[in-house]
Amino acid sequence: MLTNINITGIYVLDQDEALDFYVGKLGLEVGSDVDMGFMRWLTIHLPGDPDHQLLLEVPGGSPAHSDATAAQLRDLVTKGAMGAVVIFNTDDCQKLYDDLSAQGVEFTDKPTKQPYGIDCAFRDPFGNHIRATQRVPGPIEVTDEDIARWSGK
Missing domain, CATH: 3.10.180.10 (2,3-Dihydroxybiphenyl 1,2-Dioxygenase, domain 1)
Structure with missing residues (x-):
C-alpha cells in the first residue's frame, strides 16, 4: 500500500540555474546532489521537510528519453506548457x-x-x-x- 509521495520531478534546462532559483530565491534546501554518470540526481525540499522532495531533472539526462523526446520536453518547458x-x-x-x-x-x-x-x-x-x-x-x-x-x- 502506498503511504505518501516522496519525490516529484520537475524538468529544468540547467540544474545550476535551477539551484540558484529554488534554493537561492525560494529558500529550499538541497536534499541530494549525486553524479550518477549518465545524469545528475539533484533533489531539493522545503526546510525541515526532507520527506517531500522535488527532483530537478534535465530532459535527456537519463536513458528514459531519446534525443527527439528530450528536445520536445525542453520546448514544452520553455513554453510553460x-x-x-x-x-x-x-x-x-x-x-x-x-x-x-x-x-x-x-x-x-x-x-x-x-x-x-x-x-x-x-x-x-x-x-x-x-x-x-x-x-x-x-x-x-x-x-x-x-x-x-x-x-x-
Whole structure:
C-alpha cells in the first residue's frame, strides 16, 4: 500500500540555474546532489521537510528519453506548457509576492482571492508554472465580482 509521495520531478534546462532559483530565491534546501554518470540526481525540499522532495531533472539526462523526446520536453518547458509543476503553501501570499518580486521573480498572477484561499502564480527561469496558496480557515465569502472574474465575464 502506498503511504505518501516522496519525490516529484520537475524538468529544468540547467540544474545550476535551477539551484540558484529554488534554493537561492525560494529558500529550499538541497536534499541530494549525486553524479550518477549518465545524469545528475539533484533533489531539493522545503526546510525541515526532507520527506517531500522535488527532483530537478534535465530532459535527456537519463536513458528514459531519446534525443527527439528530450528536445520536445525542453520546448514544452520553455513554453510553460507543462501545467502547474508544483503548488506550495504559504502563510502570507502577499508577503511572498512582495519578497519574490523584489528578487526579480516573474509573476503571472498577483495574490488573488480564490474559493480555497489566496494564491498567486510565478514562473521559474525555464518557464515552469508554480503556484503558492495561503489557505484561509473556514468558508470563503464569494462575491458576484469573484464569480465574474473566475468565469472570465
